[in-house]
Amino acid sequence: MTQRPLTTIGFDADDTLWQNERFYRLTELQFTDLLIDHADSDHISARLLEAEKRNLRHYGFGIKGFTLSMIETAIEITEGEVPATVIAQILDIGRDLLAHPVETLPHVRQTLEALSGNYLLVLITKGDLFDQERKLAQSGLGDLFDAIEIVSDKNASTYRRIFSKVGDGPERAMMIGNSLKSDIVPALAAGSYGVFVPHELTWSFEHVEEPTEAPRFRKIGHLGELYRVIEALS
Incomplete structure (x- = not known):
């Protein structure tokens, strides 16, 4: 039986799922x-x-x-x-x-609901533990994820560890996020797919060049376009 090329999908939180x-x-x-x-x-x-x-x-x-x-x-x-x-x-x-309201971005819930059950979904976010837990709870999205990972930093070893623990390894995983530096480049280095979803505001510390030559790099305008990218891998 042919293995599915993709079984696990990771999502960044801040400025990917909600405003930050x-x-x-x-x-x-x-x-x-x-x-x-x-x-x-x-x-x-x-x-x-x-x-x-x-x-x-x-x-x-x-x-x-x-x-x-x-x-x-x-x-x-x-x-x-x-x-x-x-x-x-x-x-x-x-x-x-620390008390600002949670505003989910367009297409977030519909996209997660469409993928849930067909793929292992994991939230991978960095930052203050209390604040990230608060925002996830207020977003109402927590039940759509199979795993929640709040980490101190994001690098290739982070993605290898998480995708090996939650899914079938980084080669059959995809990371979605608005930060090239934290979400995309290290995920690609780990052997995963990386889907860049630009946000109009991104902290300058997170700016790096787009890895356009990487074969597993993808870029979309919003999360509503993600399913099309995933279907193209089948």
């Missing part, structure tokens, strides 16, 4: 407004990005690390003279970010 970066951008605007008397907004944003990149190895991805990076940036921008009231406001906007 939009809320970070709004929070960043609030943050720059707090410090606008000390520097222009572009400079503040650039310093914040530097702090975020520097702190990833300490705090990982997610809102808590972002909040700590905002505090660190405020201290740097004001040369250690940031008022306690501003620190308190930064903590407030960080907490607000």
Whole structure:
């Protein structure tokens, strides 16, 4: 009997299934407004990005690390003279970010429902455990997945481990996501298919060149086009 070329499909969460970066951008605007008397907004944003990149190895991805990076940036921008009231406001906007509503993106539920039962579906997301669990619960999508994996980072070994544990190995798996750096390139390196679904807002840290020469790379405009890609593999 001929083996099915695809048995397992992984989905990223933030900005693939639901809105996320939009809320970070709004929070960043609030943050720059707090410090606008000390520097222009572009400079503040650039310093914040530097702090975020520097702190990833300490705090990982997610809102808590972002909040700590905002505090660190405020201290740097004001040369250690940031008022306690501003620190308190930064903590407030960080907490607000942890409570933002979950807005699923177009075609998400229909696509997952169409695939569920025919393929093993696994949610593979990185970031703060509490925040990711909250968003998944509020999305109402949890029952459509066969497995949930919240990881500290995404690389080729991550996908090999997950697709071997949940499915039939990375060669018979596909990863769907909006981040080339986290979702697509490492999945391709693991031997899986990688389907890039661009989002209008993507954190600059996640930008890399599209691996257009990779034979297992695909790109779609939205999740409603995914089933067509999967059918073409049969």
